[in-house]
Amino acid sequence: MTFFLGCAGTETGTMKRVRLLLAAAMAFCCATGFAARAQEEGPAFVPKIPDRQSWSFAGPFGVYDTAQLQRGYKIYREVCANCHSMEDMHFRNLADPGGPEFTEGQVKALAAEFKVTDGPDDNGKMFKRPGRPADPFPRPFPNEQTAKLANGGAVPPDMSVLAKARSYEPYDWFPADIGYALWSMLTQYQTQGPDYISALLQGFKKPPPGFKIEPGQNYNEVFAAGNGIIAMPPPLQDGVVQYPKGPDGKPVVPETVEQYSKDVAAFLMWVAEPKLDYRKQLGLEVMIYLLAAAGLMYFVKKKVWAKVHA
Amino acid sequence: MSGQSTYVPKNALAKWFEARLPIGGLMHSSFIAYPTPRNLNYMWTFGGILSFMLGAQILTGIVLAMHYTPESSLAFNSVEHIMRDVNGGWLLRYLHLNGASLFFAAAYIHTARGLYYGSYKSPREVLWLLGIIILLLMMATAFMGYVLPWGQMSFWGATVITNLFSAIPIVGDTIVTYLWGGYAVGNPTLNRFYSLHYLLPFVIAGVVALHVWALHVAGQNNPTGIDVKSSKDTVPFTPYATVKDALGLVVFLLVYCWFVFYEPNILGDADNYIQANPLKTPPHIVPEWYFLPFYAILRSMPDIFFIPAKLAGVMAMFGAILMLALVPWLDTSRVRSARFRPLYRPFFWVLILVCIGLGYIGAKEVTPGRIVVGQILTAYYYVHFLVILPLLGLIETPNDMPNSISESVLGGNATAVPAGAHAAPERKG
Numbered sequence: 198m199t200f201f202l203g204c205a206g207t208e209t210g211t212m213k214r215v216r217l218l219l220a221a222a223m224a225f226c227c228a229t230g231f232a233a234r235a236q237e238e239g240p241a242f243v244p245k246i247p248d249r250q251s252w253s254f255a256g257p258f259g260v261y262d263t264a265q266l267q268r269g270y271k272i273y274r275e276v277c278a279n280c281h282s283m284e285d286m287h288f289r290n291l292a293d294p295g296g297p298e299f300t301e302g303q304v305k306a307l308a309a310e311f312k313v314t315d316g317p318d319d320n321g322k323m324f325k326r327p328g329r330p331a332d333p334f335p336r337p338f339p340n341e342q343t344a345k346l347a348n349g350g351a352v353p354p355d356m357s358v359l360a361k362a363r364s365y366e367p368y369d370w371f372p373a374d375i376g377y378a379l380w381s382m383l384t385q386y387q388t389q390g391p392d393y394i395s396a397l398l399q400g401f402k403k404p405p406p407g408f409k410i411e412p413g414q415n416y417n418e419v420f421a422a423g424n425g426i427i428a429m430p431p432p433l434q435d436g437v438v439q440y441p442k443g444p445d446g447k448p449v450v451p452e453t454v455e456q457y458s459k460d461v462a463a464f465l466m467w468v469a470e471p472k473l474d475y476r477k478q479l480g481l482e483v484m485i486y487l488l489a490a491a492g493l494m495y496f497v498k499k500k501v502w503a504k505v506h507a
Numbered sequence: 508m509s510g511q512s513t514y515v516p517k518n519a520l521a522k523w524f525e526a527r528l529p530i531g532g533l534m535h536s537s538f539i540a541y542p543t544p545r546n547l548n549y550m551w552t553f554g555g556i557l558s559f560m561l562g563a564q565i566l567t568g569i570v571l572a573m574h575y576t577p578e579s580s581l582a583f584n585s586v587e588h589i590m591r592d593v594n595g596g597w598l599l600r601y602l603h604l605n606g607a608s609l610f611f612a613a614a615y616i617h618t619a620r621g622l623y624y625g626s627y628k629s630p631r632e633v634l635w636l637l638g639i640i641i642l643l644l645m646m647a648t649a650f651m652g653y654v655l656p657w658g659q660m661s662f663w664g665a666t667v668i669t670n671l672f673s674a675i676p677i678v679g680d681t682i683v684t685y686l687w688g689g690y691a692v693g694n695p696t697l698n699r700f701y702s703l704h705y706l707l708p709f710v711i712a713g714v715v716a717l718h719v720w721a722l723h724v725a726g727q728n729n730p731t732g733i734d735v736k737s738s739k740d741t742v743p744f745t746p747y748a749t750v751k752d753a754l755g756l757v758v759f760l761l762v763y764c765w766f767v768f769y770e771p772n773i774l775g776d777a778d779n780y781i782q783a784n785p786l787k788t789p790p791h792i793v794p795e796w797y798f799l800p801f802y803a804i805l806r807s808m809p810d811i812f813f814i815p816a817k818l819a820g821v822m823a824m825f826g827a828i829l830m831l832a833l834v835p836w837l838d839t840s841r842v843r844s845a846r847f848r849p850l851y852r853p854f855f856w857v858l859i860l861v862c863i864g865l866g867y868i869g870a871k872e873v874t875p876g877r878i879v880v881g882q883i884l885t886a887y888y889y890v891h892f893l894v895i896l897p898l899l900g901l902i903e904t905p906n907d908m909p910n911s912i913s914e915s916v917l918g919g920n921a922t923a924v925p926a927g928a929h930a931a932p933e934r935k936g
């Protein structure tokens with residue numbers, strides 16, 4: 198009972214003391230960690246650890262939310278595709294089961310919005326034509342050099358597997374780091390990628406006082422790789438992408454940076470792991486089959502060995 | 508022990524064949540009638556599990572190889588092509604990727620089992636050495652396999668590890684040039700690693716055959732470590748060991764499939780989903796989890812007199828495996844099983860903890876504190892094998908041991924075994 202009360206805000210004396218102790222321990226660990234860093238590289242940038250979010254595709258029974266993937270695709274198409282490629286994706290994939298599941302007709306139309314380089318033709322010339330479902334998504338920049346030139350020296354990374362290519366360690370002290378790893382494994386926590394992307398898109402904050410930033414650079418509170426400095430300008434603002442409207446003429450979900458970030462992160466997770474729905478569905482069947490087999494083998498083994506254990 | 512073949516070919520064709528190549532008799536005496544100690548526990552199911560995993564890696568690997576492109580500018584995308592466009596490709600690749608991890612988990616448990624129950628002692632030294640050779644070959648295979656998807660960790664892991672060989676005096680640089688096929692890790696490296704990655708598993712299969720042969724000459728050890736003395740101590744392989752192995756395997760598959768279907772990437776490094784970039788070193792280069800204890804030992808070594816730290820690290824790392832190979836001669840105790848060795852038992856568990864600790868240190872970025880911890884653990888690892896193990900056998904008083912395996916199972920009531928228990932299944936075979 199005291200436990201529930203404690204949670205409700207009326208902490209008992211012991212709980213308070215435990216919390217204080219924990220806080221002090223953490224403060225100590227952090228302080229010593231910071232001190233060590235500060236000596237090396239001046240005033241330290243401490244990246245914000247992305248919050249753990251709830252995703253429809255998390256957990257053993259999680260599946261993608263089709264409407265969310267469709268919204269996410271719209272954001273990719275209208276915003277991110279200006280700078281980021283997605284080479285392993287084909288337009289046809291947009292119709293795949295367990296994806297945004299656009300209809301064949303929609304996919305044809307969506308593909309035709311892009312201009313694709315084809316050729317050479319009979320005259321030996323390359324030419325442009327509207328995209329077809331079988332085409333891969335075209336790259337926004339013809340080569341790395343152009344991409345660098347247009348983006349202040351940084352190449353916008355390809356988005357095919359980006360959502361699987363980012364992770365972070367929230368704790369760097371023993372035994373919290375091990376505990377976190379084991380806990381993630383037990384609870385199947387695998388959405389660090391989308392958690393990170395959505396936090397990054399919302400992480401364009403005012404730099405703290407004294408933080409030096411060159412023109413053309415941007416401050417981002419979660420971008421650890423660049424010590425807080427990222428070449429990507431904040432790509433999203435409230436209202437830049439129109440969402441589908443409900444019967445009342447208002448968008449069904451809010452047109453905010455927060456919502457955009459989540460939707461595009463979910464879309465990028467699908468891009469990186471398009472077979473996730475099917476994988477988990479098949480996994481369930483396999484697990485049931487194996488459990489049944491294990492049960493059966495258990496009894497067979499018992500029966501066979503009964504004679505020997507006489 | 509494999510001599511007593513009771514196999515009788517059932518039809519004329521089998522008889523004709525058996526007279527010319529008695530493979531049926533070999534199979535029968537090895538996997539049907541083969542007498543196994545009656546008291547084996549589930550730690551003895553890992554041999555079967557390992558054989559299964561080798562087969563699974565070879566099968567998934569062969570199909571992956573049909574779709575994979577070993578060229579440095581195409582490899583990364585060819586793996587993604589397998590994941591997206593090849594029917595069931597994602598399943599094959601996740602089975603292969605997690606299969607490597609589970610293969611190592613099983614191999615480490617299998618080895619620890621041997622250490623605990625003294626399975627390396629006479630007459631099983633050759634059996635044990637063959638096991639160590641398999642472990643080394645597995646390491647080489649997995650290391651080269653990890654390079655194939657050509658991600659950042661593939662590339663930089665390969666760079667760090669191959670560079671180590673340059674520490675070898677005089678011939679080091681030449682060896683590294685041959686490993687690389689040039690002056691840096693690149694396309695030629697990828698090609699030769701691919702070739703060897705395809706080859707080595709079949710070499711492993713060959714050594715496994717020798718391992719099983721040696722096993723069937725010496726006979727299986729058992730949890731008491733006492734030799735088999737009479738047929739009362741054993742049961743025929745089929746059905747007794749077969750059903751037990753099958754149950755163990757199914758439970759193991761549950762764990763394997765948990766990873767494959769629910770968290771296929773959790774044992775790996777996210778950086779390996781970034782294509783290799785020779786110009787950009789990742790901030791934190793770590794090998795796969797199964798190499799971490801060795802990696803920690805490698806990084807722990809300081810300069811020792813005229814030996815530079817790098818060479819010392821390489822020596823310590825390979826020395827760690829050498830220690831395992833030497834165990835049969837370092838252990839002076841006459842008693843095999845830790846069950847009857849009151850002093851060895853706690854030291855065994857400390858060693859396991861030390862290995863886990865080394866794995867932890869190997870996973871973390873180096874700090875002065877962690878280096879010291881790594882050095883202490885490394886030192887302890889060596890002390891265990893070079894000092895504790897030889898000494899224990901001399902000072903330890905073993906506990907009382909039962910007279911035979913059947914006595915340990917049936918509590919001194921060995922004569923009460925129904926005689927039909929062994930004979931019946933053999934008739935079926």
Ligand code: HEM
Binds near residue numbers: 645649650655
């Ligand atoms: C001892 C057995 C084996 C082990 C421990 C092993 C281990 C590995 C590992 C760790 C990878 C990297 C997986 C990744 O990160 O994607 C890999 C990749 C690969 N292996 Fe194996 N392997 C074994 C046998 C084989 C065999 C017998 C073949 C071919 C006949 C094979 C073909 C491949 C191919 C084509 C790849 C690249 C595709 C990929 O990265 O998924 N492997 N292997």
